[in-house]
Amino acid sequence: MNVNKTKLYYPPAVTVDAVIFTIQENDLGVLLIERSNEPFKNCRALPGGFLVKNEPSADAVARILKDKAGIKGVYTEQLYTFDNLNRDPRGHILTVAYFALSRSSALKFKKNEKEHPQFFLVKKLPTLAFDHKKIINYALSRLRAKLEYTNIIYSLLPDEFTMSQLQKTYEIILGKKLDKRNFIKKFLSLGIIKPISKKLSGPRRRPAQLYRFISKKSVELKKFF
Amino acid sequence: MNVNKTKLYYPPAVTVDAVIFTIQENDLGVLLIERSNEPFKNCRALPGGFLVKNEPSADAVARILKDKAGIKGVYTEQLYTFDNLNRDPRGHILTVAYFALSRSSALKFKKNEKEHPQFFLVKKLPTLAFDHKKIINYALSRLRAKLEYTNIIYSLLPDEFTMSQLQKTYEIILGKKLDKRNFIKKFLSLGIIKPISKKLSGPRRRPAQLYRFISKKSVELKKFF
DNA sequence: TTATTATAGTGTCATTATAACACTACCAAT
DNA sequence: ATTGGTAGTGTTATAATGACACTATAATAA
Numbered sequence: 001m002n003v004n005k006t007k008l009y010y011p012p013a014v015t016v017d018a019v020i021f022t023i024q025e026n027d028l029g030v031l032l033i034e035r036s037n038e039p040f041k042n043c044r045a046l047p048g049g050f051l052v053k054n055e056p057s058a059d060a061v062a063r064i065l066k067d068k069a070g071i072k073g074v075y076t077e078q079l080y081t082f083d084n085l086n087r088d089p090r091g092h093i094l095t096v097a098y099f100a101l102s103r104s105s106a107l108k109f110k111k112n113e114k115e116h117p118q119f120f121l122v123k124k125l126p127t128l129a130f131d132h133k134k135i136i137n138y139a140l141s142r143l144r145a146k147l148e149y150t151n152i153i154y155s156l157l158p159d160e161f162t163m164s165q166l167q168k169t170y171e172i173i174l175g176k177k178l179d180k181r182n183f184i185k186k187f188l189s190l191g192i193i194k195p196i197s198k199k200l201s202g203p204r205r206r207p208a209q210l211y212r213f214i215s216k217k218s219v220e221l222k223k224f225f
Numbered sequence: 226m227n228v229n230k231t232k233l234y235y236p237p238a239v240t241v242d243a244v245i246f247t248i249q250e251n252d253l254g255v256l257l258i259e260r261s262n263e264p265f266k267n268c269r270a271l272p273g274g275f276l277v278k279n280e281p282s283a284d285a286v287a288r289i290l291k292d293k294a295g296i297k298g299v300y301t302e303q304l305y306t307f308d309n310l311n312r313d314p315r316g317h318i319l320t321v322a323y324f325a326l327s328r329s330s331a332l333k334f335k336k337n338e339k340e341h342p343q344f345f346l347v348k349k350l351p352t353l354a355f356d357h358k359k360i361i362n363y364a365l366s367r368l369r370a371k372l373e374y375t376n377i378i379y380s381l382l383p384d385e386f387t388m389s390q391l392q393k394t395y396e397i398i399l400g401k402k403l404d405k406r407n408f409i410k411k412f413l414s415l416g417i418i419k420p421i422s423k424k425l426s427g428p429r430r431r432p433a434q435l436y437r438f439i440s441k442k443s444v445e446l447k448k449f450f
Numbered sequence: 451t452t453a454t455t456a457t458a459g460t461g462t463c464a465t466t467a468t469a470a471c472a473c474t475a476c477c478a479a480t
Numbered sequence: 481a482t483t484g485g486t487a488g489t490g491t492t493a494t495a496a497t498g499a500c501a502c503t504a505t506a507a508t509a510a
Contacts, residue, residue: 011236012276014319054317058309081306081321083281092279094239096306096319099474164487181233181489205486206476389458406460407498416471433503454508459504467496475488480481 012083012092016060017048017132019099019139020069021109022119023156028172029104030136031069032128036114039089040129042069046136047117048095057096059142065100068117070108075155075218076100079139079183087131095130101155147173148224151192154213162200162208163187190221234353237317240314241274242357244324244364245294246302247332247344247429248381253360254329254344256294257353261339264314265354271361273320282321290325293342295333295364300380300443304364312356320355324364325416326380360425372398373449379438387425387433388412415446 018033032044045166047068051060058078065071076098083094120126122140125133146152147170156169167183187193194214199207245256257269272293276285283303290296301323308319334342345351346366350358371377372395381394392408412418419439424432 011238013236014239054310056310056317057306057319078305081282081303083283083321085279085281092281094321096308146450162487163489179469179471180487181471184488185490186468201477202478202486204478204484206478206488216297365456387458404498404500405458406500408490409459410461411497426506429454429509431458431460438492454509455507457505460502462500464499465497468494470493471491473489476486478484480483 012094013090013116014051014057014095015048015095016051016057016064017046017095017097017135018061018064018076019046019097019136020065020071020102021099021122021139021143021156022104022193023169023172024104024121026168026172028122028140029035029116029127029171030122030128030139031109032120033068033115033117035129043129044126045129046097046132047115057098060090061098068109068115069102071100071102071106072091073103073166074100074106076154079142081133082131082135084131090197094133097139099144101152103156103158125183144174149221150224151213151215151219151221157213160196160198160200160210160212162210164193164208166193166211185225190224192219192221234445237319238315239276240273240318240320241276241289241306242271242320242322242360243286243289243293243301244271244322245290245296245327246324246328246347246364246368246381247327247329248394248397249329249344249346251393251397253347253365255364256334256342257345257351258293258340259341260354267437268354269345269351270354271322271357272340280297282323286323286325293334293340294327296325296327296331298329299325299331300377302366303362307356307360309356318332322360322362322364326368326377327380328382328383353355361441369395369399374446375449376438376444376446379441383439385421385423385425385435385437387435391418391435391436411449417444417446 031047033047035041035043035045047064049060049064051057061076065074073176077101079097081094081096083092085092087093109157122136125136153166153169155163163184166187167178169178172183173176193211196210196212198210200205202208238334247254256272258272260266260268260270272289273287274289276282286301290299290301293433304324306319306321308317310317312318312351347361378391378394382390388409391412392403392405417439418436421435421437423435424437426432
């Protein structure tokens with residue numbers, strides 16, 4: 001690469017960071033690792049890392065999702081690129097942040113790994129390295145916004161789910177209660193889920209109708225919540 | 226910077242590119258330059274360039290807006306980071322794309338500069354270098370989306386403007402006619418513009434009320450169009 | 451002075467979307 | 481047969497949207 005014609009050009013280092021959301025214990029969790037190197041050694045941080053040679057950032061994120069969370073093919077989208085000079089004490093390090101959504105059952109990380117990957121509730125985050133708190137907040141607002149006009153919620157639900165589960169997932173992420181009747185009315189009118197011929201039974205209660213998403217691709221909807 | 230501990234790490238080069246929109250001849254224009262170097266020599270491209278040492282991308286864009294378009298302090302936001310391996314024949318070059326909005330009267334580039342900066346109508350773009358067509362399309366959809374829930378239109382209008390000018394600007398960007406009465410009703414109900422005690426006269430027609438934006442900061446609105 | 455031209459400005463109504471609200475249905479377990 | 485616990489269901493008032501056409505005003509030309 002002969003891009004260094006300009007004497008002044010000096011490349012920043014480039015990393016990716018992943019904000020991996022999941023639903024846990026009826027709350028929204030995000031995966032954090034414990035840094036094993038300086039700077040911020042032993043501090044919690046988003047999983048991420050430097051690009052390897054000729055690796056596009058999207059590939060790097062996929063690699064990190066695989067290696068650090070054991071997930072593959074989950075919903076992933078680029079969030080924002082952070083490159084303030086003071087975000088990393090080592091100097092100018094640019095990070096392309098992504099966010100991903102995974103049902104918790106799909107996650108396969110070993111809790112005993114050296115980096116101790118672990119989920120934290122978004123509302124109870126520890127002190128974080130770099131500008132990772134800011135990145136998580138940014139991801140959270142993007143996630144909330146997208147809930148309102150896309151179907152990405154499918155990434156957080158099992159294949160078959162009840163209306164209550166669906167509504168609860170919305171409530172957890174939006175952080176507010178929704179009216180059951182209005183929710184059902186609106187969601188069914190979108191025509192993106194369909195009831196299946198199965199019910200979910202439980203002890204001492206009326207069984208609930210199960211639904212599926214008709215399509216499992218990310219779709220933009222005109223109207224939503 | 227001792228970030229190269231990992232043998233594999235090899236930084237991509239980092240550039241910024243700016244999609245500068247303006248309204249021209251009752252249409253939406255975007256600023257393009259003519260590349261004076263390989264690759265894509267003599268081909269039209271977005272103004273942009275490599276980061277200089279320790280320069281955050283936001284500063285680099287401001288520098289480019291100043292140097293290549295003569296504008297300063299205009300509305301600018303980060304768009305997306307493009308880093309496909311095949312976007313640049315020189316190799317892995319990551320670009321952080323931004324979009325900016327400027328009223329055409331503020332632009333002060335010299336048409337005779339070696340790079341021949343020039344506005345092109347978005348609907349009549351020439352062949353473009355790299356993935357710049359894709360970047361412009363992405364910027365255009367972002368701009369259209371943001372028109373619906375922010376006040377960024379102020380960046381494209383003079384300080385004092387008529388309802389017709391405002392509506393026309395919306396129509397140009399959205400690419401469709403809007404109903405005059407509904408437009409006025411909605412826009413006034415937002416409470417973000419106010420009539421001033423002046424009218425705009427013209428030959429052989431009824432003078433039009435002039436308005437101003439109450440605030441000239443970018444604001445998110447709950448409801449819009 | 452009158453007529454013409456061009457754009458500004460104004461209201462209603464039907465339809466649709468939203469938001470608030472509470473009770474009955476069903477199954478399982480006791 | 482009773483109880484516990486979640487599922488499921490409609491109506492109504494209010495607000496937002498979208499469709500629609502005529503009058504008002506100033507400048508200019510006749």
